[in-house]
Amino acid sequence: MNQPKKRERINDATPALNAPYLLWSLLFIVAPLAMVAVYAFLGQNNTFSLDVFRSLFATADGRRMWGKVFGDSLLYALAATVICLGLAFPLAHFMAAGRARAQRTMMMLIMVPMWMNFLICTYSWRTILETHGVINSFLSWLRLPGLKLLNTPGAVVLGMVYNYLPFMILPVYSVMSKLNPSLVEAAQDLGANRRAVLFRVTVPLSLPGVVSGIIMVFVPSVSTFYISQKLGGKGSLIGDAIEAQFMVPDYGKGAALSLILMAIILVCMMAMRRFSDGEEGSFIA
Amino acid sequence: MKKQKGAFSAIYSALILLFLYAPMGVMVWFSFNASNSTATFAGFSLRWYGALLENPDAQNALRNTLVLALLAASVSVALGTAAALGIDRLRKHWVRALLLHITNLPLMNPEIVTGISMMLLFVFGAKLLHLDSPLGFGSLLIAHITFCLPYVILSVLPKLRQTDPHLAEAAQDLGCSRMQAFFKVVLPAISTGVVSAFLMAFTISLDDFVISNFTNGPSFQTLPLYIYSMTKKRVKPDMYALSSLIFVAIFVLLLLSNWAQARAEKRATKKEG
DSSP: OOOOOOOTTTTSSSHHHHHHHOOOHHIIIIIIHHHHHHHHTTTSSSSBOHHHHHHHHSSHHHHHHHHHHHHHHHHHHHHHHHHHHHHHHHHHHHHHHSSHHHHHHHHHEEEEHHHHOOOHHHHHHHHSSSSSSSHHHHHHTOOOOOOOOOTTHHHHHHHHHHHHOOOOHHHHHHHHHHHHHHHHHHHTTTOOOHHHIIIIIIITHHHHHHHHHHHHHHHHHOOHHHHHHHSSSSSSHHHHHHHHHTTOOHHHHHHHHHHHHHHHHHHHHHHTTTTTTTTTGGGGO | HHHHHHHHHHHHHEEEEHHHHHHHHHHHHHHTTSSSOOOOOOOBBOOOHHHHHHHHHHHHHHHHHHHHHHHHHHHHHHHHHHHHHHHHHHOHHHHHHHHEEEEEEEHHOOOOHHHHHHHHHHHHHHHHHHSOOOOHHHHHHHHHHHHHHHHHHHHHHEEEHSSOHHHHHHHTTTTHHHHHHHIIIHHHHHHHHHHHHHHHHHHHHOOOOHHHHHHHHTTTTHHHHHHHHHSSSSHHHHHHHHHHHHHHHHHHHHHHHHHHHHHHHHHHHHHHH
């Protein structure tokens, strides 16, 4: 009797399927990151050295300057993240309680600004905040003194909040809209008042959405370079410093600064991960 | 009590929307400005929309952007769908975990780091191969495919998990080849994921500025890069006119898709009832 010919089953993993992507990701994801490390630690005669880092932090002036750059970046990004969370959480809560049609319309209205070019939106804020801009014209019409709004730290944080607020709203809303309403009812039946329901049921259950929202706002905020240049006068954040080094170009310094930025973000993420399960794909859920 | 709460949430939502749409309102308003300022309004005029029609740079940039986004989305969807299929079938747990971790890297990394890391690779590669200018259309396309891939994989993979693997096997048992089984059974089952992956890749590529800024050359300019070079100087209202047109296009598109979705849902509930 003939042995049935062994056929390739469709559900078997084959190298032909995985090899192209593996190759692509090694070449264009892993290798570039390795290049960053190589350039950061490259010495005079192609040997490993800490010269680049030493040149950044050797003098007291250098330490003070870079301390301020990193400190400001962290502070601004943290402020933007907290404000985004404070604005987005109630909104997501209200949206999730609304009718299906209203929910869909709100989702659409929140997504439109995400699709707009962020450069031109950021630039438009200049028109609003300028000395003779929209807000100050309105103030002078009310016969109130004008305010200096543009080129302040507040304007930079505003730009971050504006650009990344949807990235906080969407994950928080997506978790809240899937919350089982009977859990809230059960808590109420068991005697919890509105505050207790909010802080002991709704908030803990929406934590995964909050965590991914925080990451999605914090990471681009801490590394931005356009917002700080257009709304803060001259860019003085870590993203600006990296961009400036690559325009010079001083690849070594730029790579070293990027490495420090990555380390900061990694530490922040690991701190956040303790709160969430770290499910795969939760980033674009 | 309940009514009061509803009013409060409506006002709150309206204020957030006002904040989100304030720059767009300013943009549209000043695009009709008669003078060349983006700060003071001097009267209504359509001159900046007319100027746009006679601006070959902007039109060229728009065409480049569309070509690049279409190519990047097509290649990344093909490569990413194959990768998702491969990852889904991997039995060795650690290989799978490794691949998914690598896939997540560009999503976790700040865009600026992704941008400069690829720039370093291209510069280094050009030195190795003795090429003159490493940055141009080719490097831009590679960069766009690379940052689109994770989104494609992460939107196709969940769909693959939802499909029954036995269906494809049944198709094979009934005489389909592997290719036929894929195109007749697997692909239709994951088609919604593939389509949304394509749209996502297309729009991300369309809108990308940070990574493009570090991987493009002088020979090929996309719309975000063109806008960036314009905002380095004092912006004239023609940039606002261009953005207003884009805004209207996006709004109409989303409105249509929202409407189509609502209709489909209505029809579905009618059928059930």
